[in-house]
Each structure stands twice: as C-alpha cells, then as structure tokens.
Amino acid sequence: MMTKLTALALASTCLFTLPASAYLELEKDELTFGFIKLTDMAPLAVAYEQGYFEDEGLFVTLEAQANWKVLLDGVIGGQLDGAHMLAGQPLAATIGYGTEAHIITPFSMDLNGNGITVSNEIWEQMKPNIPTMEDGRPQHPISAAALAPVVEDYKDQGIPFNMGMVFPVSTHNYELRYWLAAGGLEPGYYSPDDVSGQIGADVFLSVTPPPQMPATMEAGTIFGYCVGEPWNQQAVFKGIGVPVITDYQLWKNNPEKVFGINAAFAEENPNTTLAVTKALIRAAMWLDENDNANREEAVEILSRSEYVGADYDVIANSMTGTFEFEKGDVREIPDFNVFFRYNATYPFYSDAIWYLTQMRRWGQIAEPQTDEWFIETAKEVYKPAIYLEAARLLVDEGLADEADFPWDSDGFKAPTPSEDIIDGIAYDGRAPNAYLDSLPIGLKGQQIVVGSEIQG
Amino acid sequence: MTAIDPDTLSREERRARLFTRINKADGWFQVLGLAWMTPVLKALAGDNPKAQLKDIWQLLGVPLLAIGLFLIAWGALAPKVQTSLGAVPGPAEVWEQVGNLHADAVREGEKEEAFYARQDTRNAKFIADGQPERVKERAYTGKPTYYDQIGTSIVTVFFGFLIASVVAIPLGIAAGLSKTANAALNPLIQIFKPVSPLAWLPIVTMIVSAVYATNDGLFSKSFLISAITVTLCSLWPTLINTALGVASIDKDLVSVSRVLKMGTWTKITKLVLPSALPLIFTGLRLSLGVGWMVLIAAEMLAQNPGLGKFVWDEFQNGSSQSLAKIMVAVFTIGIIGFLLDRVMFALQSMFTFSNNR
Numbered sequence: 075m076m077t078k079l080t081a082l083a084l085a086s087t088c089l090f091t092l093p094a095s096a097y098l099e100l101e102k103d104e105l106t107f108g109f110i111k112l113t114d115m116a117p118l119a120v121a122y123e124q125g126y127f128e129d130e131g132l133f134v135t136l137e138a139q140a141n142w143k144v145l146l147d148g149v150i151g152g153q154l155d156g157a158h159m160l161a162g163q164p165l166a167a168t169i170g171y172g173t174e175a176h177i178i179t180p181f182s183m184d185l186n187g188n189g190i191t192v193s194n195e196i197w198e199q200m201k202p203n204i205p206t207m208e209d210g211r212p213q214h215p216i217s218a219a220a221l222a223p224v225v226e227d228y229k230d231q232g233i234p235f236n237m238g239m240v241f242p243v244s245t246h247n248y249e250l251r252y253w254l255a256a257g258g259l260e261p262g263y264y265s266p267d268d269v270s271g272q273i274g275a276d277v278f279l280s281v282t283p284p285p286q287m288p289a290t291m292e293a294g295t296i297f298g299y300c301v302g303e304p305w306n307q308q309a310v311f312k313g314i315g316v317p318v319i320t321d322y323q324l325w326k327n328n329p330e331k332v333f334g335i336n337a338a339f340a341e342e343n344p345n346t347t348l349a350v351t352k353a354l355i356r357a358a359m360w361l362d363e364n365d366n367a368n369r370e371e372a373v374e375i376l377s378r379s380e381y382v383g384a385d386y387d388v389i390a391n392s393m394t395g396t397f398e399f400e401k402g403d404v405r406e407i408p409d410f411n412v413f414f415r416y417n418a419t420y421p422f423y424s425d426a427i428w429y430l431t432q433m434r435r436w437g438q439i440a441e442p443q444t445d446e447w448f449i450e451t452a453k454e455v456y457k458p459a460i461y462l463e464a465a466r467l468l469v470d471e472g473l474a475d476e477a478d479f480p481w482d483s484d485g486f487k488a489p490t491p492s493e494d495i496i497d498g499i500a501y502d503g504r505a506p507n508a509y510l511d512s513l514p515i516g517l518k519g520q521q522i523v524v525g526s527e528i529q530g
Numbered sequence: 531m532t533a534i535d536p537d538t539l540s541r542e543e544r545r546a547r548l549f550t551r552i553n554k555a556d557g558w559f560q561v562l563g564l565a566w567m568t569p570v571l572k573a574l575a576g577d578n579p580k581a582q583l584k585d586i587w588q589l590l591g592v593p594l595l596a597i598g599l600f601l602i603a604w605g606a607l608a609p610k611v612q613t614s615l616g617a618v619p620g621p622a623e624v625w626e627q628v629g630n631l632h633a634d635a636v637r638e639g640e641k642e643e644a645f646y647a648r649q650d651t652r653n654a655k656f657i658a659d660g661q662p663e664r665v666k667e668r669a670y671t672g673k674p675t676y677y678d679q680i681g682t683s684i685v686t687v688f689f690g691f692l693i694a695s696v697v698a699i700p701l702g703i704a705a706g707l708s709k710t711a712n713a714a715l716n717p718l719i720q721i722f723k724p725v726s727p728l729a730w731l732p733i734v735t736m737i738v739s740a741v742y743a744t745n746d747g748l749f750s751k752s753f754l755i756s757a758i759t760v761t762l763c764s765l766w767p768t769l770i771n772t773a774l775g776v777a778s779i780d781k782d783l784v785s786v787s788r789v790l791k792m793g794t795w796t797k798i799t800k801l802v803l804p805s806a807l808p809l810i811f812t813g814l815r816l817s818l819g820v821g822w823m824v825l826i827a828a829e830m831l832a833q834n835p836g837l838g839k840f841v842w843d844e845f846q847n848g849s850s851q852s853l854a855k856i857m858v859a860v861f862t863i864g865i866i867g868f869l870l871d872r873v874m875f876a877l878q879s880m881f882t883f884s885n886n887r
Contacts, residue, residue, distance in 0.1 A: 104668060111846055128648065135671040138843060140833040151739060153751065285846035308848060312615070379634075379855075380673035383847025 098467075100131055101343040105350070108139045108148050108157035111285050111382045112302040113389055114184045114331050115158045116372055117413060119381045121357035129356075130349035138380070141283040142241040149336055150175040156350065158183060159334035162243030162429050164455045169430075171243065171438050176337035180351045180460035182421045183331040183358075185412035188246055188321040189306035189397070190253060192221075192298035193291050197316040197400075199224045211403055215323035215496055218257020225259060225276050238282040238290060238299035242271060245330055248432040249321050250279065250300035255515040256497035264437040265523035271436065273526050291315055302330070303392045303411070304384045310398050311388055317399050319496075322407055326494035327416055329425035340460070351464035355419055356473060362414035369394050414478075421461055423485035424503025426452035431506045435516035437523045448506040458485055548575050561876045563868075566590035619854035624861070627854040635675035642670045674835060680862060683836035686753060687825045687870075690760025691818050697761070698768035698817070699810065703798060705769070706776025706806070715769075723766040727824040730762045731755070731831055752834035759828040764821035771813025775806030811878035818874055822867050837863055 109115040127134045139145040148154035164177035203220035204212045228235045239247040251261040262275025287299045309315035340347045377386040395408040412418045433439045468474035489502035511518045520530040556568040569585035608620040653665045705712040829838025844852045
C-alpha cells in the first residue's frame, strides 16, 4: 500500500512521462494468459502487439486454449496467470457451480459480439414464418417464434432438435435460452442431480467449442448454435448456415467477456494486477479510438495464425461494423463489437447480477436467493476499485482522458429500458428477484426443480 | 605384349580399389536409404553401364516415377473436392504454404530481435539513470515458429522414448531370463499394450499435475505429460522384443555359461545382450515409430506445444490456408518419422554383427 501511495504521489508530481513501469514495483513480470480463438480476445492481442504490456514492464505469453474448460482449469491450477473468460465463469467458480475457486475480474473486455446461427435447412423452414420488409428481406430482429413450428415439426418426427452453445455458464448459453424463451420455446432446466440442462426442453442445448461449431453443424450433429465471432460469419462464408440474430438485437449493449484472474494471484500481486489492467484499458481505448479507426489494423493482427487465425475478410465483417445474415444481406451494426465506448471495460455489478439471475432462472442456482445475496456475490467477483485505480494512473500519466471513466458510479448501470431488449422486459440490476418474477419462462420466487418437475 | 604395362596394372589395381570402396560404402548407403548411389557410382567408375542402369532404374527411377505419378494424381483430383474451407489444396498450394511458414518463422525471428533490442535500450537507460537494480533480462514471449514446433516434438519424443527404453529393456531381460518374471509381466503387457494414448492422456495429465506441482521446475508440465504419454505407449514393442530375444538365446551358449560358472551380471553383459541385441533394436525401432505417432495425437488433444498443436490450431483457425498448412505438417510428420526410423536402423547396424537385419 505504501509503495502505491508513494507511487501515486510521485506520478502526480512528475513533469515528464516515463514508462509506467517506472512507478509500479511488479511482484511478477513474466505472465502467461490464456485465450480462446474469438475476436473479442482483441484487447489481449493489441496490448501485446502495441507494446502496452511491455510499457508496464510485463513480459506476457499469450496461449490459445482448446476450450473453456481447459482455460478455466488453467487459471485455477496456476498454469495461466489470467485469461479471457466468459463472464459467467468467475461467477460460477466463485459460487461453486462446477469447479469451485475464487476468481475475480478487474476488467470487462467488451460488449455484444455474438450471434445465433441456424443451418441452411432450418433457415429454409423458418423463413415462411418471418415477416418481410418492403424490399423482400426478412424483418429484424427475428423472434424464436419463427423457429417454434420447425421445432414442433421435428418433435412430431421424433427427431430431437439440438443446438450448440459453448459452455454451461457462457453468455451464449444464456442468450440462446433468452431468445428461445422469448419466442415461447422451453430451453430446459438444470437441477443439482441433472446438469445436462435439458429437463423439460423443447430444444436440446449441448456444449461445442467455438471453433468447431461450423464443422459440427455441417456434420448434422446440431441444427444451430450461439457463438461469438468469427464463427457466425464463417458459416455464411462457408455457405453452411445463416445467422438469424445478433446479441445486439437481442439485448442492446449487453456485457460479454471479462478478464479473469485468481483472487489469490491478485492478492499476492496487487501491482502486477494493476499493471495488467492498465495495459488492457489502453488496448481497449486503441480499439475504439477515432470512431474505430484502428479496427482494420486490429483485424490484421487477429487474423494471424497465433491469435484467431481466420481469414481477414471473415473477421473484418463484424469488427468493422457490418454483419452479413443471409448471403448478400449485409446490414450495418456499428456497435457489433464495442471495446471501450459506453464504459464497456468497467466491471459493473449489474452485469454480474444479470448473469446470476440467468443461472437462477435456469436452475444452475438451485435454491432461491435474496437480492442481497446477488449483490454480495457480484461484489466478491467484480472489482471496479482495481479498474479505477488503474484508470487513475493512466489519467495521471496523460495516457487516458478523465472524462472516459465513471469515477462516481456505485457499480450499477441505469436500468436497461424495455425497448432495448427483444421481449420488452426491462432489467434493473438492483432488483434481481423482481426481474426474475417478470420473465415468463424460468424459475421464480421459491421454485425449485425436483426430478423433472418444477415445484413451489 | 609380353611385359605387363605398369600403367595398366596400376589402373587395374586402382579400379579394384575403387570398387572395393564403393562396395564398402554400399553398406552405408543401404542404411541411409541411398541405395541408388551404388549403381550410380559404379556406372561413373565405368562398370558395365547397362547392368548398372537397370539397378538405377529399379532403385531410383521407379520411386521417383511413383512420386511423380502421385503428385500428378493429387494435383488433378484435389480441386475436385470442395470442402467448407475451399477446395482441397494441391501440391502447388502446399508448396506455397511451405514458403509462407518459412517467411513466418523469419518474421518472428525479426520480431524477437526487435524485442531484445528494445530490452537492451531499456536496460541501458536504467543504467544511465543510475538504477542498475531495475535491469531485467527476459526471454522473448512470441509465438513458437514452425521450426520451434518441430524441435519441441522431436525433443519430446526422444525423452519419452528414452524413459520407455530405460524401463522396458531391464524388464524385458528379466522376463526373458526367468519364467516367473515372464508369467508375472505377461498379463500386464497384454492388458496395457492395446490402450490408446488418448485414454492415457487424461490420467497422465491428472497425475503429473498432482505430483509435479512446481511450475518452475526443470521441465514444463506439458512437456512431461506428452513425454510420459509417449512412454506408456512406446514401452511395449521394446519390452516384448527384448523378452523374446533374451528367451531365444542359443542353448549351447547357456550351457557354456554354466560350465564357466558365470555370475548373472557377467552372463547378461557378455552373453545375453550381444545375442539379443538385434531383436532389442527391432523393438526400439518399433517403439520409436509408435512413440512418434502417439506424440502427435497427445499434443493435439492436450494442446501441448509441438506439431500436434500446430495441426489442431490450424484446424481451429479455419482460414483458407489452413488445409494446406495442415498438409505441410502431415508431410513433415511423415518425413521426420522416416528419418527417425533410419537413425535407429543406422544405430542397429553399428551395434550388431548379425546379417538378419
């Protein structure tokens, strides 16, 4: 603490800017971070390639991981010092759903960035149920109600309707469930003795690693999936599927990935944690500055084989603000990937609480919980204090703008208005239980799943 | 012509000497897989070109023709198969990726140099500012190049193979010498031999993670996991062949050892090993081949550094160049496997004096 205070005093009195590492006494400077091949790992690649990590005196190795489970185990086991994570992962680990470990996040990585894609065959069957615009193109956003008759059809033929998502506590799982439920389809429940998440389901969801999504759909194992970019656009390019909705249309500016580190690591290495956060904030600023002017350069970095490795054009599609649905149906979605605007990098408690409500909604959190519990849990995992401290150092060094950070926030975003969410149900992070009660499908109040029944 | 022309004689002698040399070298050419060199040299030395040409055709012409035909067939058929990553690459595209991978490696080398240059500048500045305690020498953390991956895989396979040999040869000798040991080992060998590396991998991963808890030890965990998986799968051919070689020693030799009242150790070193060596080497050759195959699978599944990870990463990248890069890796794996086999063969012919290779 003393070192930090003196560092701050020093920093503010210095008239010339040295590299930031001149002030932070790093406890550990050789770090390994894991990531999954998705465009939203961009802040890590940019911080490395632009030398932001080096500016902080950090020597970072970035390692692509096979899947989310391996990545999480790496962070828990200490092979990885930190990782690009699904927002649900630190929360689930901390409350002991799956592997129990206390993981925190000082930095939220981005907003939006996912899509739901179905195979060509399913798209052909859905299309008649979708209202069209004057130019004959489908009207957006497309509701899962258009999919419901198709699912019914498959049910009658005795074929289970399978869809893929990337991990049980992934944003994609919750988004896909949200979309299905908003269209009146049951995505299935979890219970303590049945973690398949398929209790009472109309649509059966299962886990597939993101890069294998297109191949798995091509093989006919799944009829559609919810995944981050570039794997939706890849399906269009390969001509094997059609994205039906992006998560931006599902819920405007929803939180996506976080940067997760072990709580013990943050405790033992406070300055290292700060330095990493600083480098990541600078990378996020670079990605969004001057109205996305650097995006093309970022796409070039991401298309290298050691990062995402997909073709430049595939990654560029969404990163530069457009999104292709059917072949040739390209629409403008300027905010498809947000890395810094709208305080995207600030770890809001309300974001964490939304994930926790979805865990409760589908039975991953089996027992009813009080509003206080939701808020407390969010505070255990999301650490805006570290974020603001790093931001303050950057402002003092003249590397960031004072106005870009929510200094006085209490950690809660203003409630999301109903018009920003596909089913018109507003979300207020301060009242999680009231929010759960307002959702048509899902567990509410005192309900619990017993066997294959909802009781209470 | 009564007197013999000294020139002719010396020429004859020289020729004879030359051919003796060529025939001597032939043994080595055989080992190195360059058998076609012998007739070429003989033809150059002027020995019955017609007969030599036939040999050259057999040993060099036919293989080259076969490779040529394979390339033509591949080049013609590949574009006809459309995958979701574009058409299957032909020889030309694959060759292009060889160039690309090399260029990547060169670029990475430049980045590495730039990194060290920056580090030196920083350190020089610290010294100039009178802060020598802040000087840091850190290794470059960029991505491993294709050559690095090849190196990693080869080192891993040899390490695993070494452990396997150290375990398998003594056990094999014990099983060959004693009926009891053989009866004890036999069921274990029969049960574990058919197990796939992919089944061992999770078990090995868990055990290594539990036992080898330090992260800053001599070896990295991933290296140990890959190597031990290789060990578990490549152990068996050596073990079985050693036991067989030891068990089938000439009975007369065993009688001799009894007459001479040899101790066990002397018996093993003077008698058992020399006569079992050809079979032991056969086992080692098989083991190394199996080990190499297993390693690629293990690296793929566990995402451990090496060629296997390269293949998997490229598959996951799903770019338009991915398939061609994977094919480059396939050829690399094949060629290295062949070279490893040749190395073992060369060792074997250095250590054994029997003709039954």
